[in-house]
Amino acid sequence: VAFEEQTPETAQGKALFQELLMIHGMIRRDLATVAKLAAEVLDGLPPHRLQAEISRLEANGPLWQLKVNCLRYCRFVHGHHNFEDAAFFPMLRATNPGIDPVVDRLEAEHRKVSDLLDEVEASAASLTELDNDAGRERVFDALRALADDLLAHLEYEELSVGPTLRRVAL
Ligand SMILES: [Fe+2]
Ligand SMILES: [Fe+2]
Numbered sequence: 320v321a322f323e324e325q326t327p328e329t330a331q332g333k334a335l336f337q338e339l340l341m342i343h344g345m346i347r348r349d350l351a352t353v354a355k356l357a358a359e360v361l362d363g364l365p366p367h368r369l370q371a372e373i374s375r376l377e378a379n380g381p382l383w384q385l386k387v388n389c390l391r392y393c394r395f396v397h398g399h400h401n402f403e404d405a406a407f408f409p410m411l412r413a414t415n416p417g418i419d420p421v422v423d424r425l426e427a428e429h430r431k432v433s434d435l436l437d438e439v440e441a442s443a444a445s446l447t448e449l450d451n452d453a454g455r456e457r458v459f460d461a462l463r464a465l466a467d468d469l470l471a472h473l474e475y476e477e478l479s480v481g482p483t484l485r486r487v488a489l
Pocket of ligand 2: 343399403451473
């Protein structure tokens with residue numbers, strides 16, 4: 320609180336905070352898209368159509384789309400978190416030493432989310448090698464586990480770093 324009272328907001332800081340909110344908005348929206356694809360794959364295809372779907376893997380079928388979207392999504396979130404770890408968090412620590420415990424927690428959450436992203440990627444990749452009900456459920460479950468932690472992380476990050484981020488002076 321002392322830091323916020325003593326330090327004015329800056330134009331750069333406010334712009335950076337808006338950018339963070341925008342990127343988080345994309346992450347939320349794309350997670351919803353991937354989860355919807357997974358739900359469709361989970362209960363959309365009757366068993367007798369399985370063989371036909373497998374042959375459509377190379378041709379933009381639902382499993383192929385799920386795999387490609389999961390891969391793209393996981394890389395985007397990894398990239399965002401790697402940037403925060405390397406550039407964004409050191410800047411916050413330098414701006415406001417009082418934020419250290421918050422950033423420590425955010426860094427730990429990044430490591431947890433990274434493991435969950437790896438499971439999403441691995442389960443989606445294995446689904447295109449061998450398609451069965453268990454494989455579809457594994458992707459669905461991996462996305463649900465990711466959603467729980469990732470959405471909570473985004474919200475905590477926005478609330479906890481906002482006041483400091485809006486005051487950074489580069
Ligand atoms: Fe983050
Ligand atoms: Fe973030």
